[in-house]
Amino acid sequence: MRRSVSTAVLLVALGFGMAGLGAGTRHFSANAQLKPETTEVKIDNFSFGPGTLTVPVGTTVTWTNRDDIPHTVVSTEGAFKSKVLDTDEKFSFTFSRAGSYPYFCSIHPKMTGKVVVQ
């Protein structure tokens, strides 16, 4: 952990120089919590699988549309919204705050799912 933090600071310093220090600080704090985990949700047969996904804070969730029909991934409460995902297209969102995030496909609203962030 300590090592990755200093690597991040070094990269930021290299990339932005002194002028980028403010932006670099925000980058630093977002990455400092946990090494991000990635978790997959598959869209198959007009459903999200798993329907409910529980992840730790900082996890990046990636949805993949495996149907022949386009779908979307839209937070019911406005936390995230994908563009239209055609077959095999993906959408990712990093959950940086704990909470329950219900979502649905805005094209086929019977398709619903939930991400629980702990």
Next chain:
Amino acid sequence: MSEKKKGELLIDHNHDGIDRRGFLKCMAWAGTGALCVMQGGVLKSYSLSRLSDLGAKAAGELSFVQISDSHMGFNKAANPDVVGTLKAAIDKINGLAMPPEFMLHTGDISHLSKPEEFDTVDQILKGASAKDVFFVPGEHDVLGDDGKQYLERYGKNAKGAGWYSFDKKGVHFIGLVNVLNLKAGGLGTLGQEQLEWMKADVKHLKHSTPIVVFAHIPLWSVYPEWGWGTEDSAQALAYLEKFGSVTVLNGHIHQTMQKVEGNVTFHTAASTAFPQPAPGKADSPGPMKVPAEQLKNILGITDVNYVRGQHALAVVDSSLA
């Protein structure tokens, strides 16, 4: 499908003992093709092979065609050539004995709301003998921009999100939009603004005026588990109770289906692009793969005739084969 005799699908509330207001539906696979004649709220369907029996009765003063669900841009296994099948539909229309005066397109013109998809459909439709086309949007036509592009292309004379009405030879047509502002877990939605417009639109019409309502998602509960219905359609239909003849034409479910309830005949059209499974007969309503040689049997067009003075709308489904 309740086939009573070979070649004839008869839905006759006066003779089959089924309650007139009860639920009744008929799966009329376009592979066989069906002609539906509605007279005073009773719907009779005949297979296309029996059209000669009907003769002049099938003719009317107003003839139009419904096409639906072109899904231009779709290129998966269920139909890699949606351009070809739409062109076949137009050829079929151009070959009709009684040329239609206009066409209705009940939505999902495009697959992904891309400008080039709409352009391709517009270009193909120019080849039809009927030059006027009246559209309503499907959910695939309003992707990403809440229907802005659709409205610019097809809704210049429409109200709100694209709803409108017009009259042809004494028949009042109402085009509705039920694919926007969909809520999590819900069905198609008309919304209060549109409902109020519709109430005012029909208020001053005579009760004898035949009404044709068209919208993308069915305005009756075909199969809510797959989202095949509209949340607030009961309110819309309540405004039409006073009328003697109401026909509701929808798309969305990529198969033909009919139901009579009181004064209302509900009808869904086949897709020109790809078939979908019968309600509950598959894990999901996704595109149904059928052998290539069968595909054109399950895609199709709907031809509608109105005979003035008889309260009759004859609805003919024909396959592209």
